[in-house]
Amino acid sequence: xxxxxxxxxxxxxxxxxxxxxxxxxxxxxxxxxxxxxxxxxxxxxxxxxxxxxxxxxxxxxxxxxxxxxxxxxxxxxxxxxxxxxxxxxxxxxxxxxxxxxxxxxxxxxxxxxxxxxxxxxxxxxxxxxxxxxxxxxxxxxxxxxxxxxxxxxxxxxxxxxxxxxxxxxxxxxxxxxxxxxxxxxxxxxxxxxxxxxxxxxxxxxxxxxxxxxxxxxxxxxxxxxxxxxxxxxxxxxxxxxxxxxxxxxxxxxxxxxxxxxxxxxxxxxxxxxxxxxxxxxxxxxxxxxxxxxxxxxxxxxxxxxxxxxxxxxxxxxxxxxxxxxxxxxxxxxxxxxxxxxxxxxxxxxxxxxxxxxxxxxxxxxxxxxxxxxxxxxxxxxxxxxxxxxxxxxxxxxxxxxxxxxxxxxxxxxxxxxxxxxxxxxxxxx
Amino acid sequence: xxxxxxxxxxxxxxxxxxxxxxxxxxxxxxxxxxxxxxxxxxxxxxxxxxxxxxxxxxxxxxxxxxxxxxxxxxxxxxxxxxxxxxxxxxxxxxxxxxxxxxxxxxxxxxxxxxxxxxxxxxxxxxxxxxxxxxxxxxxxxxxxxxxxxxxxxxxxxxxxxxxxxxxxxxxxxxxxxxxxxxxxxxx
Numbered sequence: 001x002x003x004x005x006x007x008x009x010x011x012x013x014x015x016x017x018x019x020x021x022x023x024x025x026x027x028x029x030x031x032x033x034x035x036x037x038x039x040x041x042x043x044x045x046x047x048x049x050x051x052x053x054x055x056x057x058x059x060x061x062x063x064x065x066x067x068x069x070x071x072x073x074x075x076x077x078x079x080x081x082x083x084x085x086x087x088x089x090x091x092x093x094x095x096x097x098x099x100x101x102x103x104x105x106x107x108x109x110x111x112x113x114x115x116x117x118x119x120x121x122x123x124x125x126x127x128x129x130x131x132x133x134x135x136x137x138x139x140x141x142x143x144x145x146x147x148x149x150x151x152x153x154x155x156x157x158x159x160x161x162x163x164x165x166x167x168x169x170x171x172x173x174x175x176x177x178x179x180x181x182x183x184x185x186x187x188x189x190x191x192x193x194x195x196x197x198x199x200x201x202x203x204x205x206x207x208x209x210x211x212x213x214x215x216x217x218x219x220x221x222x223x224x225x226x227x228x229x230x231x232x233x234x235x236x237x238x239x240x241x242x243x244x245x246x247x248x249x250x251x252x253x254x255x256x257x258x259x260x261x262x263x264x265x266x267x268x269x270x271x272x273x274x275x276x277x278x279x280x281x282x283x284x285x286x287x288x289x290x291x292x293x294x295x296x297x298x299x300x301x302x303x304x305x306x307x308x309x310x311x312x313x314x315x316x317x318x319x320x321x322x323x324x325x326x327x328x329x330x331x332x333x334x335x336x337x338x339x340x341x342x343x344x345x346x347x348x349x350x351x352x353x354x355x356x357x358x359x360x361x362x363x364x365x366x367x368x369x370x371x372x373x374x375x376x377x378x379x380x381x382x383x384x385x386x387x388x389x390x391x392x393x394x395x396x397x398x399x400x401x402x403x404x405x406x407x408x409x410x411x412x413x414x415x416x417x418x419x420x421x422x423x424x425x426x427x428x429x
Numbered sequence: 430x431x432x433x434x435x436x437x438x439x440x441x442x443x444x445x446x447x448x449x450x451x452x453x454x455x456x457x458x459x460x461x462x463x464x465x466x467x468x469x470x471x472x473x474x475x476x477x478x479x480x481x482x483x484x485x486x487x488x489x490x491x492x493x494x495x496x497x498x499x500x501x502x503x504x505x506x507x508x509x510x511x512x513x514x515x516x517x518x519x520x521x522x523x524x525x526x527x528x529x530x531x532x533x534x535x536x537x538x539x540x541x542x543x544x545x546x547x548x549x550x551x552x553x554x555x556x557x558x559x560x561x562x563x564x565x566x567x568x569x570x571x572x573x574x575x576x577x578x579x580x581x582x583x584x585x586x587x588x589x590x591x592x593x594x595x596x597x598x599x600x601x602x603x604x605x606x607x608x609x610x611x612x613x614x615x616x
Contacts, residue, residue, distance in 0.1 A: 159559070166558040185481045186505035187558075195475070282501060282508045282552075284559040286579050302581070305595050312597050314556065370581045370595075 003222065005234040007035045032219065038237035039244055040225035042413050046120075047223065047244075048251035049113040054211065055252060056106035061204050063099040064148075071151065073197035075190045078153035079278040097267035103145050104270050105259050107293035110138065119352055120228060121340040126221040128332040133214040135328045137207060142294070142325075144203040147196040149291060150188070154275030159288050161188040161196070167301070170315040187281060227412045228340025229405055233419055236409035287369055295366030296359050297321050299378040300385065302370050320382065327389045334389060337397035339405065347400040348393075355388050486616035488608070491547070499564040501552060504603060504615045508552030510564040510576070511613065514587060518574065519545055522588035532599045536588040539602050549605055549613065550589040554578040556596035561585060576600065 009027040011017045020027055030036040070089050072081040085092035114134070117123055123131035150161045165188070169179040184191030222231060231237055238244075262269065270292055274285045290298050304317040311319075327334075342349045358381050365378035411417035485505045491513070494500055499512035514522070522536040540547060552560050556578065562568040563576035563585075571577030573586035573593070583594030590599040605615040 163557045163559075169558075180477055181475050184475055185477045186485070187507045187553075189481070189506050191478060191481065281506055282503070282560060284580060288559065288580055302595075313595055314597050 002031065002036070002219065003038045003231065003234070003237065005237075006031070006038050007239055009034075009036055032215065033245070034241045035239040037219065037240040038231070038234075039223050039240050040231055040236060040409050041238045041243075042225050042227060042409050043223065043244065043247070044226050045247075045251060046112070046116040046226075048248055048255075049109050049116060051248040052109045052251060052255050053106065053113055055255070056102060056109055057204065057207065057211070059102045060099060060106060061208075063095050063102060064201070064204065066095055067099055068197075068201060071197075073151065073194050075153060075193055075279070078151065078193060082152045094263075097263050100271065101259065101263050101267060103148065104262075104291070104293065105255075106141065107145070109255070110141065111293070114138065115356065118355070119342040119349075120224060120226060121335060121337070121342070122224050123332045124335065124340050125332065127218070127224060129217040130214060131332060132329060133210055133217060135325065137210050137214060138328075139325060140203055140207045140210065144200060144207065145291065145293065147200040147203070150193065150196045151200060152275060153193060153279045155277045155279055155283075155285050156272045156275040156288070158188055158279035158281065159284055160290055161192060163288060164290075165192075167318045167321075170312070170318045172315065188279075224340065225409060226341060226343065227406055227409055228344070229407075229409055229412065232408045233410070235417070235419070289367055292363070292367060295364070296362035297324055297366070299362040299366035299374075300324050300382045302366070302375065303378045303382040305375060305379075320386075324382075324385060327386070331389070331393075335393045335397055337400065337402065339402040344403045344405055345396075345400060346403065347396050351388060351392050351396060355385070358384050358388065486614065488612055488614050490612055492611035496546065501564050502615075504551070508560050508564075509603060509615060510548075510550050510552045510589070510600070512548040512550075512564065512589075514546045514548050518587040521574065522586060522590075525586065525590075531591050531597070534588070534590060534599055539588055539590075539599070541605075541607065544607060547607075547613075548587075548589060549615070550600035550602055552576075553601065554580065554583055554596055555591065555598040555600065556581055556583050556594070561600070 009020070009024075009030040011020050011026065016026060019025070027036075067085065070081065070085045070092060072078060082096070085096050087093075089095075117131065117134070146160070146164060150157045161183075165179050165182050168182060169175045171178060180186060182192075183189070184195065225231075272289070277285075289295070298321075301317040301321040304313045304320060306313050337345065337348065339345055342352055361381045362378060362385065365374045365381065368374040406412035407420035408417045411420055487502060487504045487509075489500075489502045489511060491500075491511055494511060494513045496513045497515045497518075499510055501508050501510060503509065519536065527533045527535045536545060536548075539550075552564060554561050557580065559578050559580035561576035561578040561583070563570040569577050569579075571584040573584055575587045575589050575592075576585040577583075578585075578594065578596065581595050583596035584592050585596075585600055586592050588599075591597070603615050605613055608614045
């Protein structure tokens, strides 16, 4: 599971020795995030975001469980109970803003985490399973966030639920019964609100379970690193504690400053004013948009305006939107270059930044009204998005000439590596 | 269990089928069928409950709607548009060649015989479920004089047929009947 030079857990206190024999939980923690987990010595701050995502989940669970103590999932009182939290419950406003902006913070962190994976090809062997579980985590996050946004039962909550469940209605034959089954009725109402609340409470714990698998899978090959060169020797690593607990601690401090700045000074900046109007099934807000973190995918959904190969435009949009994420599952096999890190892949690097711009453009279009020129821009950007994963990535992998890799992480950090010199002349010895 | 280690070779020969295999298959099948039987209520509970279905029929008095006017009612917790078409609107709807439309239907097919002026449709855009404008007083009716959906710009004509924009279908005509000259029962 770990490298042979990993520190061994040696409890000194008799009580800890007793505990280690009966239930080696401290040993488990020591080996997972303590001095017993050797980590590449060259990790940069991009490697902070896994821990930050874990912190975000904890913030969401703590604030969410508390909010559930004051919230009522009933269409008659849901909106009022949220206002009750905001106005009457002690510190309720802070807890709700912490939860709502915590969702945004969670997505910011996870998007950086994902794009870190894209740039450093963290998905490549032997880490495919970590990546696949990561995509599952992202899908679960999206489902959880969507259902959470419905709970305040404002205008955007209601119409968001209507539009998103309407997507399932696009599926041929079973679409409409499926939509009615999901909602427990013909449009979002009591049944839908109540089950969304139940699932919104459940899914974060499922998420925590998959995250444990994600970390378990990570600890088999160990963390990747900015050079993409695998760990060869003890001098390539440092123990997670205190080196990365300290580095993650610093990153956490920076994150909390930014999070609190939004939470306390601009808590509604990322929200929609329409959601402070109670849900009205007879009146649609003029401009329905999901939360910002869904915008790139929403833009892909809306990019299909006419039928395509006999497939209706509406279904095509739904398929494309889901495919935009499902394509990530195939990433370990689409990028066939043996070099991992974007630092040593000049051509790949250019396309990586182009993808970053492309997703930003999609995000902007997804938040804009569905009118020209945004529709055409999102069509082009959506086409490029799929082109990147399905054509450019395999092509770049086969034609690119990567730059030379360092012999080891130690060499990359120190400039020389004694191990490299000795191994270079085994016959001379 | 003690026999496991010393299985009679004669019993293993042939197809390699043992009495225990039968018991295994029978037990797993039984548990599997039982598991599936339990799954059914777990899935079925998600469907619309009896009270939701019970509310899915609505009676509406249309006597107060003058030609050219429309009202919004609620059917299955969704808006439904009841519109008394003017002669000009009927003529405009009949003028169009139905075959040339995205969802080909004539006004006759979308209304009851002898009641062509009563256009009763769901107020739910067939694109992504927004409520189109055009039924309320002073609302935009779109360039074809019917309904206009502000969400993604679908335009419906005076027979509530899709004419322009992303929606794939005409506004749905719910099942309804005139229980008297002035009362419509929807659902």
